[in-house]
């Protein structure tokens with residue numbers, strides 16, 4: 001076992017992953033954590049798997065930069081994908097990051113999120129009516145993916161009849177963030193940014209002509225900026241709207257999909273949650289930890305720094321493996337056990353530090369309502385066929401999961 005684990009760690013290459021890895025990356029993550037927790041990949045980047053090392057990197061924005069202008073140039077060239085990813089707040093450092101984040105956080109205030117609850121419950125119950133009528137259904141297409149698209153569509157005030165292309169655009173743009181992409185994925189990503197920008201220009205023009213209430217309407221708030229004069233440029237506005245639509249979409253779909261699939265594989269925990277619906281909050285946290293929808297993050301050192309006893313020179317590309325850190329026994333008791341009552345549970349599914357997920361309160365609310373209402377309605381649901389994985393290493397989830405409401 002140990003020799004196998006050592007070989008697994010030695011041969012790990014993020015750019016050459018096996019089908020087995022995509023199915024279950026956790027034995028590899030464990031082998032890396034135990035044998036090469038700061039693994040130098042063949043392309044020179046370092047791959048971190050220990051919880052404490054991730055926290056150190058997340059918290060030190062001065063040494064570990066999120067700015068991707070240098071790193072993405074060889075990958076994307078002077079393309080729209082490059083313009084998009086390097087303009088969104090997640091891939092910038094202070095002061096640009098601080099300015100854009102302040103505006104976005106203002107639009108995602110606890111009050112704004114609390115006000116979404118009623119609509120969210122109505123949406124989930126309506127989707128569950130559709131599932132009940134079908135009996136046999138796709139957990140992702142008929143349920144999990146349909147929720148975030150509506151929530152973010154509402155957040156930015158995208159009319160219902162105009163939401164259809166959002167999911168494909170989002171999948172194409174985020175798909176281009178995979179460690180290796182072919183020509184087709186690159187072309188799809190660029191076309192998606194182009195179409196998305198063209199659509200948002202129209203939406204923004206309409207909203208400028210007829211502003212909404214900035215207390216409730218996120219797009220109006222982003223257009224108008226802060227009272228003290230802090231405003232986004234036209235380019236920042238469009239690209240950060242795309243980013244918001246993308247950031248909250250695939251990740252939340254995967255939280256709901258992964259959560260319900262994991263429950264179906266852990267019958268005892270499923271029964272426990274059905275008997276104790278008040279445990280939904282800790283259950284959602286455990287789903288986020290156990291099958292994190294966003295498994296990887298990236299940073300670049302911009303000064304020489306010591307990490308885990310290793311001296312890193314400036315200019316070292318770093319991959320932070322959230323999926324591995326969330327199963328680190330130095331932080332979590334019995335980390336391979338799925339325990340819906342786990343406390344404390346300081347997982348890194350939303351990262352930590354200055355870039356910690358700006359939408360985590362919304363994601364948690366969506367996850368809790370979707371999963372608790374689903375379980376209350378279909379306590380006997382079961383998988384009825386082979387689920388299809390998304391085939392991504394960064395975003396872990398399913399494209400489709402055939403299910404029945406009753407076995």
Ligand code: HEM
Pocket residue numbers: 066089090091101104152244247248249251252255292293294297298348349350351354355356357358359360362363
């Ligand atoms: C389960 C669902 C979600 C997960 C697992 C997730 C995960 C993450 C992670 C790990 C980051 C940090 C990336 C980094 O710095 O390397 C992040 C950032 C971000 N997320 Fe989320 N996210 C989720 C849902 C959402 C939602 C619903 C929204 C908004 C509607 C959102 C908006 C953002 C934004 C704006 C950032 C950038 C924050 C910054 O750079 O300051 N996310 N998310």
